[in-house]
Amino acid sequence: MRSFLADAATLHSLTGALGSPLHVVVPDQIAENVERFRSVYRAHHLAGQVFYAHKANRSSALLRRLAATDAGVDVASLEELQHALGAGFSPDRIMATGPKNPEFLWLAARAGVTVGVDGTAELDQLATLVSKYGLGRVRVLPRLSGFETTGVRVLSRRSRFGTPVREAELLLEAVERHGDAVDATGVAFHVDTMSVAEKAVALEGCLAVLEACRSRGLRPRAVDVGGGFGVSYLAEREQWETYTSELTAAVMGRRPPLTWGGHGYGLREESGTLRGSLGLYPAFRSVAGAAYLDELLAQPAPSLGGRPLAALLLEHLYDLYTEPGRALLDQCGLTLAKVLEVRTQGTDGALLVRLAAKADDIALEDHGVLMDPVLIPRSGAAADGDGPVAVHLFGSLCLETDLITRRTVFLPRRPAPGDLLAFANTAGYAMDFHATRAQQQPAARKVAAWQDGDAWRWCLDDQFWPITPSGGAQ
Ligand SMILES: Cc1ncc(COP(=O)(O)O)c(C=O)c1O
Incomplete structure (x- = not known):
């Protein structure tokens, strides 16, 4: 650049x-960024796939350049799926996630891509399509949300997507019921957070659900940890710290404004007291992208003997799926x-x-x-x-x-x-x-x-x- x-x-x-x-x-930069994620997989001896979250950029060039690597793509609309197929991705390298209209679900099932399903209703819909149109069994990854720690503190925030983990049994029953139409190859989550601890709770929760799958006789092989690995937009921590403290001083009236109309990005002054919180992406992040994945994998799983998550994945020979969007696009444009x-x-x-x-x-x-x-x-x-x-x-x-x-x-x-x-x-x-x-x-x-x-x-x-x-x- x-x-x-x-x-x-x-x-x-x-x-x-x-x-x-x-x-x-x-385009060459995205290939380099994939390689950074791959090197974290290698360091932890993990197999699996890096699925680029296409929603983050519509570019054909980036997608086609990625098709020339061994990475996969996560598509979140009918058009993105068509784009990925047209760029040269074979269906085994495509994952369909997010809210789906019937056409998107049909093309995903028809092409034979893996479908990240939101819940039992989507499983029912998919099973109906498979039987009505005589399609092959579709690989699915049920998406879970609402993870909880065993202690009092609930770390995971509410999401409108996925099935709350406490309803996982109902979801697995639906997977079994539709066993002739779908093959649950694993489970997935995407938690919209920067907190590694919150993601670790989700991954640990998924490992428990995978055990529940196995005890039902299902044969899950993968866990999808979604995206959200982030980017550090600034090279120097000091720049960010200086900026935010000067912005705070400006909001408090201790220096001339640093924004149009005195905008405080969530901060405000009330009778001499600072109120609100800074609603900004932390432009400097000491751990982002592939390094964030590395840190996540090194987190201990308290309910599983405190062992690192990477070791637990390896022990069960689970494939690790990731869906980075922003992180794969770092310095790509x-x-x-x-x-x-x-x-x-x-x-x-x-x-x-x-x-x-x-x-x-x-x-x-x-x-x-x-x-x-x-x-x-x-x-x-x-x-x-x-x-x-x-x-x-x-x-x-x-x-x-x-x-x-x-x-x-x-x-x-x-x-x-x-x-x-x-x-x-x-x-x-x-x-x-x-x-x-x-x-x-x-x-x-x-x-x-x-x-x-x-x-x-x-x-x-x-x-x-x-x-x-x-x-x-x-
Ligand atoms: C299911 C899913 N996967 C992956 C991503 C990509 O997230 P990011 O660009 O933060 O890596 C998103 C973002 O909305 C998502 O909803």
């Missing part, structure tokens, strides 16, 4: 030809936006900078991820100046709230129309998950880029295949 950003002439000619905003993905207008307003000195992009095109803010963009000067202009200069970044919609970020952003110099701002690490959820065509403005285009010796090459995202000359895997 750093070397790509250094090639200012290419970035300007790309946005000149294809418009602003423009998303750039780097960035978004470029052109500066249209720069003006001074009010007395706080902060400049208003309008970009040729909507906030929904660069949805870092939606995910609470705070990252300063990199200034790419228009041709001939200098990158640095006598900065830093405080600016507020606005989008192109006729809407007060179309702020790319509510933060005051500091750039090395006053930007000017024609400069580009590059938002780093946007591939995970920030590129297209929230994209709209509001005000008839087109959705951003996407290109795939790869390194060819010292040069960067690119093509439109949907033109990329792993055999594209010099494009990724050969």
Whole structure:
């Protein structure tokens, strides 16, 4: 990414030809990220599969590059399933999860992909499809939720997905009842949390349910721990700590505001006291991605003799399935936006900078991820100046709230129309998950880029295949 950003002439000619905003993905990076997860599997002597959670980015290039590795894909809609089949994933490398409409369930069953089932109703629906359309037995992974510790403290939060673990017996009865239509190859969970302890409780709970499966004569072989391994968006812990303490000081009125309109990201001041809590993604995470998986696997299972979870999986020869979305997309893409207008307003000195992009095109803010963009000067202009200069970044919609970020952003110099701002690490959820065509403005285009010796090459995202000359895997 750093070397790509250094090639200012290419970035300007790309946005000149294809418009602003423009998303750039780097397919080779996703293959490298898969390898990092694989190395954790190897370190714990575990077999299984890494299923990329496709929902995090619509890119064809990333998906096709992944198809050229040995990874799998987790699809959460009919369209994502069609996309995965069309990218070259064979059904044994596809997992269908999430809420499903009948067409999605039918194609999943027809193609023979593994289906993560939410509960007995979905099992019944699947069994009906299998018998009505004369389909083969479908591999299923029932999804569990609502895990509890044996002590008083309940660690797991409520989820609208999956079957509460205390109703697991009913679920297993349904699996047995539909034994001619479905083959329960294991169980799954996805807990929307950053807490390793909470995930460890869920994994331990799944191990107990797998035992219950075996005592019923079922032959489960895998446990799916879902996604949520996270990304560290900042290299330095200190930057994050400084920012959050300065933001707190600003909310308390002890320094000038650091946000548009004094927004506190969940913090507020009430009669001299700090209230609320910071609703932000921790931009610096000391343990994220593959390292987070490693830490999870090393957690002890108190109800199973305190042994590490990895040892317990290995002992039962269970396959480990993971579904990383954000973590597999770490450093896989960035978004470029052109500066249209720069003006001074009010007395706080902060400049208003309008970009040729909507906030929904660069949805870092939606995910609470705070990252300063990199200034790419228009041709001939200098990158640095006598900065830093405080600016507020606005989008192109006729809407007060179309702020790319509510933060005051500091750039090395006053930007000017024609400069580009590059938002780093946007591939995970920030590129297209929230994209709209509001005000008839087109959705951003996407290109795939790869390194060819010292040069960067690119093509439109949907033109990329792993055999594209010099494009990724050969
Ligand atoms: C079932 C399931 N698996 C995997 C993921 C991916 O999560 P992340 O991108 O945080 O890794 C999600 C996210 O919503 C999910 O719902």
